[in-house]
Amino acid sequence: MQPAQILDNIQKHISVSQPEKELIESLLVLQRVPKKEVLLETGKVATEIHFVSEGVLRAYFTDREGDQNIVMFAMNDWWITDMYSFSTGNPAQLTIDALEDSVVYSLSKTNLEFLFLKVPAFERFFRILMQNAYVREQSRIIQNLSMPAEERYRQFLTKYPQFAERITQKQIASYLGITPEFLSSLRKKSNA
């Protein structure tokens, strides 16, 4: 296993020595996730966090009407889990599956806690990851409350052009909390 990509990602934020790199590598588990395969299911406990090396994954929940609501996408260099379940040990609210054939490096909670003890800088890395995730979610709440759907769609395309190319309009609509029909009418309007 040569998870150079994940170490590059980590080293954008912290410096790690050669022995620390080897320790980190030794705790990561490579997993191939074919398209449509489920990595975490609602109701199970999330015991791992996944670094996406290839492909695209999504996290969603199914509401009472049976509709899927996408909470996040993840592609190269993103980390994904149900953080509520991972933190608390309670059952996951989200299901995570692959939208394309994907490759992830998985780190168990036990090994993550072990890394925090053995590589103190890893705590800094994770603090930065969590801080960025908090900012992202809070920005999303502010946008949902303040921006019309059309503008949120445009912002999504600007902020995540790499997702827009690889996921369906239906999936984008689900993420934005609007119907696919409404998104389609927005797109027609902006092309007119």
Next chain:
Amino acid sequence: MQPAQILDNIQKHISVSQPEKELIESLLVLQRVPKKEVLLETGKVATEIHFVSEGVLRAYFTDREGDQNIVMFAMNDWWITDMYSFSTGNPAQLTIDALEDSVVYSLSKTNLEFLFLKVPAFERFFRILMQNAYVREQSRIIQNLSMPAEERYRQFLTKYPQFAERITQKQIASYLGITPEFLSSLRKKSNA
């Protein structure tokens, strides 16, 4: 200054030595924030994070219609800032003000970074804070997408009974993203 409360809060998550405690205390600045006083204004850069010792604060943004949307409340033992602005140095999207006469301990970004270097466990403390904040915001997104307003109101009362006693119905409505009139009709219904 005797910020025992803040050290108790920190020591729920990490252990700190006596010299570390003294260092932390020396970097905190006590601020009295009278009711309605603004601690951070939209458009300014958030250079401090505030630990609420007494009182209640809120963070809100004003949308294009001029309506105030409350993004968070904070009372004893909560930390509050505009994390987007604090992290990036960009202008704040939020305004933070006091809903009651309040007392906060403020920590500047420079001093926080200094603490991360001098007290490595403080990085852990902050990682946990940010992880909890991320989980809270994500849960809110899931609830907004999946629960009717009535249920979100009930959940809010259950989860934050201490806020419900000290803030107005109008403020709760703003946090839930509904009109005060609609909240009033929900309350009448549930009392009926």
